[in-house]
Amino acid sequence: MTTAVADAHEHDDHGPAKGIGRWLFSTNHKDIGTMYLIFSLTMFFIGGAMAMVIRSELAIPGLQFVHPEFFNSMTTMHALIMVFGAVMPAFVGLANWMIPLMIGAPDMALPRMNNWSFWILPIAFGILLSTLFMPGGAPASGWTMYPPLVLQTGNAFPFLIFSVHLMGLSSIMGAINVIVTIINMRAPDMTLLKMPMFVWTWLITAYLLIAVMPVLAGAVTMLLTDQFFGTSFFLAAGGGDPVMFQHIFWFFGHPEVYIMILPAFGVVSEIIPTFARKKLFGHDSMVYAASCIAFLSFIVWAHHMFTVGMPLTGQLFFMFATMLIAVPTGVKIFNWVATMWRGAMTFETPMLFSLAFVFLFTIGGFSGLMLAIAPADIQYHDTYFVVAHFHYVLVPGSVFAIMAGAYYWLPKWTGHMYNETLGKVHFWASTIFVNLTFFPMHFLGLAGMPRRIPDYSTQFADFNTIASIGAFGFGLSQLIFVWVLLTARKGEKATDRVWEGSHGLEWTVPSPAPYHTFDTPPKARIANESFE
Amino acid sequence: MIRKSILGLLGLFFASAASAAWELNMPKGVTELSAETYGLHMMVFWWCVGIGIVVFGVMIISLFKHRKSKGVKPATFSHSTAAEVMWTAIPVVILLLMAVPAAETMVKLEDSRDPDVSIVITGYQWKWHYRYQDEGIGFYSSLARPSLEARPRDSGIDVNSVDNYLLEVDNPLVVPVGAKVRVLMTSNDVVHSWWVPDLAIKKDAVPGIVNEAWFRANEVGTYRGQCAELCGKDHGYMPIVVEVVEPEAYQAWVDTRSEEAAPLARTQ
Numbered sequence: 157m158t159t160a161v162a163d164a165h166e167h168d169d170h171g172p173a174k175g176i177g178r179w180l181f182s183t184n185h186k187d188i189g190t191m192y193l194i195f196s197l198t199m200f201f202i203g204g205a206m207a208m209v210i211r212s213e214l215a216i217p218g219l220q221f222v223h224p225e226f227f228n229s230m231t232t233m234h235a236l237i238m239v240f241g242a243v244m245p246a247f248v249g250l251a252n253w254m255i256p257l258m259i260g261a262p263d264m265a266l267p268r269m270n271n272w273s274f275w276i277l278p279i280a281f282g283i284l285l286s287t288l289f290m291p292g293g294a295p296a297s298g299w300t301m302y303p304p305l306v307l308q309t310g311n312a313f314p315f316l317i318f319s320v321h322l323m324g325l326s327s328i329m330g331a332i333n334v335i336v337t338i339i340n341m342r343a344p345d346m347t348l349l350k351m352p353m354f355v356w357t358w359l360i361t362a363y364l365l366i367a368v369m370p371v372l373a374g375a376v377t378m379l380l381t382d383q384f385f386g387t388s389f390f391l392a393a394g395g396g397d398p399v400m401f402q403h404i405f406w407f408f409g410h411p412e413v414y415i416m417i418l419p420a421f422g423v424v425s426e427i428i429p430t431f432a433r434k435k436l437f438g439h440d441s442m443v444y445a446a447s448c449i450a451f452l453s454f455i456v457w458a459h460h461m462f463t464v465g466m467p468l469t470g471q472l473f474f475m476f477a478t479m480l481i482a483v484p485t486g487v488k489i490f491n492w493v494a495t496m497w498r499g500a501m502t503f504e505t506p507m508l509f510s511l512a513f514v515f516l517f518t519i520g521g522f523s524g525l526m527l528a529i530a531p532a533d534i535q536y537h538d539t540y541f542v543v544a545h546f547h548y549v550l551v552p553g554s555v556f557a558i559m560a561g562a563y564y565w566l567p568k569w570t571g572h573m574y575n576e577t578l579g580k581v582h583f584w585a586s587t588i589f590v591n592l593t594f595f596p597m598h599f600l601g602l603a604g605m606p607r608r609i610p611d612y613s614t615q616f617a618d619f620n621t622i623a624s625i626g627a628f629g630f631g632l633s634q635l636i637f638v639w640v641l642l643t644a645r646k647g648e649k650a651t652d653r654v655w656e657g658s659h660g661l662e663w664t665v666p667s668p669a670p671y672h673t674f675d676t677p678p679k680a681r682i683a684n685e686s687f688e
Numbered sequence: 689m690i691r692k693s694i695l696g697l698l699g700l701f702f703a704s705a706a707s708a709a710w711e712l713n714m715p716k717g718v719t720e721l722s723a724e725t726y727g728l729h730m731m732v733f734w735w736c737v738g739i740g741i742v743v744f745g746v747m748i749i750s751l752f753k754h755r756k757s758k759g760v761k762p763a764t765f766s767h768s769t770a771a772e773v774m775w776t777a778i779p780v781v782i783l784l785l786m787a788v789p790a791a792e793t794m795v796k797l798e799d800s801r802d803p804d805v806s807i808v809i810t811g812y813q814w815k816w817h818y819r820y821q822d823e824g825i826g827f828y829s830s831l832a833r834p835s836l837e838a839r840p841r842d843s844g845i846d847v848n849s850v851d852n853y854l855l856e857v858d859n860p861l862v863v864p865v866g867a868k869v870r871v872l873m874t875s876n877d878v879v880h881s882w883w884v885p886d887l888a889i890k891k892d893a894v895p896g897i898v899n900e901a902w903f904r905a906n907e908v909g910t911y912r913g914q915c916a917e918l919c920g921k922d923h924g925y926m927p928i929v930v931e932v933v934e935p936e937a938y939q940a941w942v943d944t945r946s947e948e949a950a951p952l953a954r955t956q
Contacts (some may be wrong), residue, residue: 167754217847218838219839220839221841224923228918228921302878302917303878307919349712362694396896432754434764434766437766451945463892464899465891465894465897471794474792475790479786482779483780485774486775487775489743493743493747495766497750497763498750498760498762500756501755501756501760502755503755511747529729531724531789531793532728532732533723535890537724537916538883538890546750599710599711602714603711603712606915609923610922611839614848614853627896649802688937
């Protein structure tokens, strides 16, 4: 193709630098993508280890292993690490690797900022993890950091705030990079509505990030000044309002949940058509649905706060607006099912993870609809029902989509096919154990078990034991994934197209993708012809 | 330690077969509104089951019929305006059917006018304080001694031997059956949340703010709940017990409590 010709003429095809410098100073989207993904996997295991501490303690009633303070630190750190350290960086990693390849760009638009936005993350999480060793312990106020409780944090408090600031900075820079790349660097014949779904969902996600990360930064800065500089934003004694923090936090927090799920929608929308050998059903309505979800995400935040004491009209507004989200989300699910309908499906590991995503995310969507009903939410709120709900949308939701994407694009990254049998074992083990872990939590919540408690009344024992067994099984299953990754280069050579039904520009470059791709812009139309 | 836990796990499995601990659903509760809430919960649940059967049904049929190993050729359609309008419009109608009764219940939940009894509830780290506004009674309510003694890590007490472990208090809240009880919630330190599932009340106790909720219990009995908002290290150890008694028994309880409080009031 044209790439080869350009190389022959210009002789500037420098490969990666040698040694640690390649990674420290990298401006290459593929290297940075790889670093994001490895970082995310590391955090997934650290956050996972904390989940194991939680589930060990909760396996049977009575305190066996940890003190309540440390238990609260574990739930807090588990959430912060999984949200900001595992799920979000994984999607940024996938974006770094795949967006330039999917739109035919040579790299991200702002490569030096790309480097910086990655390297801030290990610093941020180094700071956050160091709080485990500080006097007063790690933050134990829940990842939601509600005042006044969060102000009772020990020496860890300012470190918590600064690490959140750094995570926000990293996300904002990543988001700016994604937007500039997508808007300016698409192949000339790729109009906006011709962009692949993964690119579309990331574009929307990036706008969400830019809109809400500064809000979070503002909220935690107000906590900081309340603690150290005598302000009373959230202190009732000084005329402040503790509930205002919750409003500001959830104004960030609700779009944040879509930040963690929209790219997952994108990944699944790439994979299902490939293995159904049929074009994505309703591409444009998928785009409109994702935009609709993004818009609605800004006007539903107070459904996290139905018990906080709001005026009746406020509660009704947030209930109706929240219920509306079911419509565009439903459109997405129906479109995926319609994509499968009358296709010719095969069930390789990426497809298995994507199908489980559609099933189990829908179950999380159902419990979400139940939670939207304000009077019922008053019973569900802050119980294990909520824990079950958001783990269903985040684990077999976002995390499964990340796994699916990793298996799907792995041959393009390494140039070799991964071990399909092990991949399937990983899939089945993960799916069985994830349900064993989180499904019983619905029952626990409905029966009256509050969340974030280290010990519980004996009537909750049975389902907790089951959930703990499931959690250990799920944790161990992820070691299979690590093994698949470590042996990823041992498999047979991958072809450029890798999958029979693959579509899109990323499959037109060789496998493994060369260090530099698309020195000259490609024709996007050709790549999509396999379905037409 | 680990061996003890494993033995405990096994013991639990056998013990639980005999007990009725496998509670799956929300309690119907003992107030009109808790029953309505339960009704809403079940209505949305069954809608979800119905939608699930249709969507998952179509998907499962597709998974079995439309696979390459059956030699099918993939279809080429990728768009259908009729289908898309249909699966946008039908969910809107279903949502309306859910929203109307939910809004009706919501309106009732917020109507705390004309109470028979008014109680101010104050959250503390980590106990509750109850003050009966008209009766001049006030007292703290904290975790009962048997649970308190069993809860530390090395207590040596089997928590399964403690009745109502972590759900028993020293001084329960006492209210008359059939009376409209208004509770006013606030906090002395951090945010707490007062939750009794059988009364369908969960309301945050926020420092500097007074929140309102109400209930009318229709059955005599003892109802238990817990703090539902993370409030620090002993968040899991501040239960709530409400005893709903006959009006005469309530009056007798008020009289004894007032007598106990009277000498105190004089010395103040």
